[in-house]
Amino acid sequence: MAALRILPDIYSVGAVDWKIRSFHGHTYSTNRGSTYNSYLIIDEKIALIDTVLGSFSQDLINNIREIVPIEKIDYIIANHVETDHSGALPEIMKLCPKAKIFGTKNCKEGLYRNYYGNWDFQVVKSGDVLKLGKRSLTFLEAPMIHWPDSMFTYCPEEQLLMPNDAFGQHYATAERFDDEVDSCALMDEAEKYYANILWPLGSVILRKIEEVQKMNLPIKMIAPSHGVIWRRDPGKIISSYISWAKNETRPKVVVIYETMWQATEKMANKIVEGLIAGGVEVKLFDVGTADRTEVIKEMFSAKGFLFGSSTHDNDMLPNIAGFLEFVKGLKAKSRLAAAFGSYGWAGGAVKEIEGVIGESGIELAQPGLGVKYVPDENEVKLCYEFGRNFAKKIK
Ligand code: FEO
DSSP: OOOEEEETTEEEOOEEESSOOEETTTTEEOTTOEEEOOEEEESSSEEEEOOOOGGGHHHHHHHHHHHSOGGGOOEEEOOOOSHHHHTTHHHHHHHOTTOEEEEOHHHHHHHHHHHOOOOOEEEOOTTOEEEOSSOEEEEEEOTTSSSTTOEEEEETTTTEEEOTTTTOOOOOOSOOBGGGSOHHHHHHHHHHHIIIIIGGGHHHHHHHHHHHHHTTOOOSEEOOSSSOBBOSOHHHHHHHHHHHHTTOOEEEEEEEEEOSSSHHHHHHHHHHHHHHHTTOEEEEEETTTSOHHHHHHHHHTEEEEEEEEOOBTTBOOHHHHHHHHHHHHHOOOSOEEEEEEEESSSOOHHHHHHHHHHHTTOEEOSOOEEEESSOOHHHHHHHHHHHHHHHHHHO
């Protein structure tokens, strides 16, 4: 994608990755692709804000060269160490070795430990200002949104916030602005991004948003490092982040199961009938075939989770076990859960699932339901009641 002027003398010079379908070491399905955004500010001093994934270095270099000879870059702002934003730095630094890099103390260490470059690096702190000429850049440390090195960069003269990963979306588009794309798809990707990457960091995010709000910084445009730029109503994505960070949920239950010979699946289907009769919104997933990134997004807005598994070697099946391990890391707050599953003789899956629910800090809302082999007529009714009872707790 060619360079695009987003404001007077400010250009989007990053890359669109149409092909990527798996991100972060296969922890995130990027079904709509992604972008690695980088911004170039032309003033008395020329500044590049973030770079791109290393394999897209040449795209970035070509885009910068459309605007200015690359060796004229004076400053590079490294808002974040992660290689999807810093991967092109070694190539850029070969072409403009005199450029000075600005970032947090943790960024300095992180960049060195990734690239071992002998680069001119200036550590900055919240409130530090870098004058470019007519414009300036103010830095705002944002540790754990989402790495310890993370930082936001703000240009007050343009009321432009460049918050790196925050407010981003894995969304590859030819268009660069929120008002040019399908708003449902955009918000779907923004929520999915939050749920899968930022869910455990709600309290940090709320504190940071409050801090920025107290600073009374006017924000006309938010240019994140993934996806499209928010210019129509930047307040909308900020409000969404506040609501998400507060763990606001709705009466919705996500049922996720793994089944060996379809008895647990039969239970899941009957439980879903009970949930629906109980008046709650329901989503049902077989963990073996579902896209985990989508399931996590659905769980994010749900008040309740029901996890099911057949018993195998006195334990749950391996796919649901791996899924629950991921869920544990999300540190979900204010959610209710319960377990169910079929077994052949000794059982064990329900107890093991309940153990993980406890370790996850999720409230166990009702005793688990285990059924020997295939549920009979009476046990089918129990499954239905299991769903109805859980629905009552959710509402
Ligand atoms: Fe988009 Fe934390 O990297």
